[in-house]
Amino acid sequence: MFELFFYGIVLGSIIALGSIGLSLIYGILRFANFAHGDLMTAGAYLALFFVTQLFEWLGIPDNTIGSLSFGIRMIITFPIVMIIISLLSIIIDQILYDPLRMKKSSPVILAMASLGVSFIIQMMVIIIWGSDSLFYKPGILRPAMELPLNIKIRPDQIFIILVVFFSISSLHLFLKYTRMGKAMRATSDNPELAKVTGIQTRNIIRLTWAIGGAMAALGGILYGIDVQLHPGMGWGFLLPLFAAAILGGIGNMYGAMIGGLVLGVVQQLSTSFLLPTYKPAIAFIIMILILIVRPQGIFGGRTLWK
Amino acid sequence: MEIEGLISYLVSLIILSGIYAIFSLGLNIQWGYTGLFNIGIAGFFCIGAYTSALITSPMPSGIYAQYVNQVFGLGLPFIFGILGAAIVCGLIALLIGIPTLKLKEDYLAISTIGIAETIRLIFNNERWLANGPRGLMGLSQPLSHLVEPKHYNYIYLFIVLLFLLIIYLSIERAIRSPWGRVLRAIREDEIATAMSGKNILSFKMQSLVLGSMIMGIGGALYAHYTKSISPDVFTPLYGTFIVWVMLMVGGSGNNKGAVLGAFVVWAIWIGTSFATELLPTTLKAKAPYIRFLLIGILLEIVLLYRPQGLLGEEKKISRFIE
Numbered sequence: 001m002f003e004l005f006f007y008g009i010v011l012g013s014i015i016a017l018g019s020i021g022l023s024l025i026y027g028i029l030r031f032a033n034f035a036h037g038d039l040m041t042a043g044a045y046l047a048l049f050f051v052t053q054l055f056e057w058l059g060i061p062d063n064t065i066g067s068l069s070f071g072i073r074m075i076i077t078f079p080i081v082m083i084i085i086s087l088l089s090i091i092i093d094q095i096l097y098d099p100l101r102m103k104k105s106s107p108v109i110l111a112m113a114s115l116g117v118s119f120i121i122q123m124m125v126i127i128i129w130g131s132d133s134l135f136y137k138p139g140i141l142r143p144a145m146e147l148p149l150n151i152k153i154r155p156d157q158i159f160i161i162l163v164v165f166f167s168i169s170s171l172h173l174f175l176k177y178t179r180m181g182k183a184m185r186a187t188s189d190n191p192e193l194a195k196v197t198g199i200q201t202r203n204i205i206r207l208t209w210a211i212g213g214a215m216a217a218l219g220g221i222l223y224g225i226d227v228q229l230h231p232g233m234g235w236g237f238l239l240p241l242f243a244a245a246i247l248g249g250i251g252n253m254y255g256a257m258i259g260g261l262v263l264g265v266v267q268q269l270s271t272s273f274l275l276p277t278y279k280p281a282i283a284f285i286i287m288i289l290i291l292i293v294r295p296q297g298i299f300g301g302r303t304l305w306k
Numbered sequence: 307m308e309i310e311g312l313i314s315y316l317v318s319l320i321i322l323s324g325i326y327a328i329f330s331l332g333l334n335i336q337w338g339y340t341g342l343f344n345i346g347i348a349g350f351f352c353i354g355a356y357t358s359a360l361i362t363s364p365m366p367s368g369i370y371a372q373y374v375n376q377v378f379g380l381g382l383p384f385i386f387g388i389l390g391a392a393i394v395c396g397l398i399a400l401l402i403g404i405p406t407l408k409l410k411e412d413y414l415a416i417s418t419i420g421i422a423e424t425i426r427l428i429f430n431n432e433r434w435l436a437n438g439p440r441g442l443m444g445l446s447q448p449l450s451h452l453v454e455p456k457h458y459n460y461i462y463l464f465i466v467l468l469f470l471l472i473i474y475l476s477i478e479r480a481i482r483s484p485w486g487r488v489l490r491a492i493r494e495d496e497i498a499t500a501m502s503g504k505n506i507l508s509f510k511m512q513s514l515v516l517g518s519m520i521m522g523i524g525g526a527l528y529a530h531y532t533k534s535i536s537p538d539v540f541t542p543l544y545g546t547f548i549v550w551v552m553l554m555v556g557g558s559g560n561n562k563g564a565v566l567g568a569f570v571v572w573a574i575w576i577g578t579s580f581a582t583e584l585l586p587t588t589l590k591a592k593a594p595y596i597r598f599l600l601i602g603i604l605l606e607i608v609l610l611y612r613p614q615g616l617l618g619e620e621k622k623i624s625r626f627i628e
């Protein structure tokens with residue numbers, strides 16, 4: 001049980017990375033980005049390309065660090081892939097969502113366009129990498145450390161929790177103390193008012209995509225390290241991401257973080273009495289329960305009623 | 307022989323396009339006329355197909371019982387399967403509508419994705435329900451005793467087109483009635499409609515339930531056409547996404563558009579299959595994915611450059627106004 005709880009924290013911190021971006025995008029751009037999970041997939045597979053192909057070709061050594069299952073290649077890959085997925089998100093916004101906003105399309109049309117993006121990304125991943133499950137380092141033994149209370153954890157998992165903690169803390173400091181961060185929060189609270197006070201909404205939108213994309217990419221790579229890569233992994237994350245964002249109050253970054261952890265833990269604990277394949281269904285049930293009991297989320301967020 | 311093969315190929319295409327046109331019509335009630343964002347069509351497709359399969363097939367006996375598990379098998383005629391599919395889908399739509407219809411559209415959307423995924427997981431994992439991932443096979447086909455099996459598709463073509471016509475005419479009739487005008491009013495301006503004394507929630511629910519029942523009928527027709535169903539048919543791609551593209555291409559808010567879109571997108575889908583024959587062998591195995599990629603790009607192009615679709619919305623709202 002403790003072990004499942006710990007695994008839940010690991011999964012939850014990965015979900016949190018995605019749901020924070022989803023929640024920020026909902027808060028500022030006002031639409032449900034159904035392609036958010038697929039940004040995670042894109043990040044994970046891009047990292048695969050760097051780790052197994054490009055860096056092999058460049059001759060960067062493949063030694064693992066300590067008892068982790070990856071090495072220096074992966075460490076270099078993180079920032080590069082995060083930047084690329086950030087740029088990709090901004091480019092998608094420029095060629096698709098921005099023209100739709102200019103035409104005054106309703107948020108539902110944007111959401112539908114994002115559904116299209118989701119399938120386009122999935123198809124491209126399958127075309128390039130195939131539809132089978134892949135690993136960053138196939139065949140490597142991933143030894144677990146024995147802790148008291150019969151808990152077995154892998155060093156990778158501790159690494160994941162530390163990375164997520166570090167990146168969410170940095171994001172918090174950025175939003176709280178920098179000029180751009182404050183402008184972002186202001187836009188999320190009230191876009192019209194923010195515009196009147198001279199905040200460049202265009203830049204804020206780009207920044208939102210950059211942060212959302214980078215966080216999603218990081219989440220995708222970490223999931224790839226912890227479990228495996230699969231073209232449908234992002235789609236599988238869709239329900240947990242939304243459930244986490246809604247649980248925490250959509251548009252509320254800190255709520256999304258807590259929501260992610262709760263979702264991860266509940267999903268893992270459910271595996272003690274249900275098949276693990278039911279995890280997305282568990283997320284769905286949690287979401288429906290929140291929508292019935294407290295649709296504004298535990299911590300309150302944007303109003304859901306029109 | 308050549309000609310005969312070609313004709314039977316065409317017949318099978320029209321049957322499938324016709325079934326998808328029924329999904330597209332169901333979605334048109336929800337999205338085109340009421341503005342409800344249902345992206346869980348695959349779920350209703352799946353439930354419709356399985357419900358009808360369970361109602362019409364007999365409980366496996368003898369040696370089959372060792373290989374096929376199903377929760378019940380009534381062995382009733384085809385028409386009961388259709389009715390059952392519609393009723394069960396309507397009930398599920400009702401359940402999903404209760405928590406989500408009073409919220410913003412996005413919540414209905416994500417909840418319908420949720421229900422579709424959950425249904426697929428249940429049918430995949432619960433072997434006692436409908437034989438798990440292997441699915442059900444050898445489903446009955448109505449009127450199949452009349453002709454030889456190889457000519458049966460002509461009869462089924464007639465059945466599908468008959469259903470399509472009945473559904474099309476009923477929706478056309480309903481949408482031009484006061485009821486249909488309320489739906490459009492809700493889509494355009496909920497607050498104004500509520501101020502005219504209409505119960506928004508009730509009308510939205512009726513639209514969601516009716517549309518889902520039609521999708522259930524489509525699912526049942528699909529099951530008895532292919533004669534075998536398994537959970538991997540009802541993926542978001544084949545079950546939901548392609549129906550959305552059909553409606554958007556044809557023109558949402560227009561029943562002719564919904565039907566036209568289904569046939570056009572199927573034609574594109576089949577056309578690209580010939581085009582991918584020309585690809586180098588390394589890419590050929592990936593051909594279906596390349597075609598889906600193109601369908602995805604098609605949706606974005608329609609949304610960006612022709613959001614009204616091929617036909618656009620009909621402005622005629624009543625048969626009394628010319």
